[in-house]
Amino acid sequence: MKKYVLATIVAVSMIFTACNSTGSKKGSDTSSTTEGTEMTVANEQHALMKVGGSCEMCTGRIEKTAKDVPGVTLASYDLASEELHFHFDGTKTNVEAVSKALAAAGHDTDKDKAPDDVYNALPGCCKYRDL
Structure with a gap:
């Protein structure tokens, strides 16, 4: 259990360190950005969606859903800002694949809209679209 907690803390720290070290977010109000970062995995990239x-x-x-996409190594969602930070192996997947998986699970992204029937099947507390 201690190893799991420690691994989780290290992983979250890496996300925030990588996100903060990439500089400002000029012109990225609602658009998805993919920024390659030099990390331990040669092809690992970071994205914000x-x-x-x-x-x-x-x-x-x-x-x-994001972690279940083959090639995604880390995913952290910030509910307050509605932003997903994730790391992925660029030789195995891409931002578009993650976006499509999230839409298929009922969550609109800045690239794809969830099908209405899937969105409507979400629990009531999960309804996020403005009526």
């Missing part, structure tokens, strides 16, 4: 969500259940679903 807007993803609709409204509760902790959404947070869990968004992070799990």
Whole structure:
């Protein structure tokens, strides 16, 4: 259990360190940005994506969906800003694949909209679209 907690803390620290060390977010109000970073994995890249969500259940679903995409090594969703930070191996996947997976799970991204039937099947607390 201690190893899991320590690994989680290290992983979250890496996300925030990588995100903060890439500089300012000029012109990235709602657009997705992909920034390559030099990390331990040669082809690992970092991306930031807007993803609709409204509760902790959404947070869990968004992070799990992103992590389930082959090649994604780390995913962390910030509910307050509705932003997903994730790391991925660029030889195995890309931002578009993650976006499509999230939309298929019921969450709109800045690239793809979730199908209405999938969105409508989400629990009531997960409804994030303005009516």
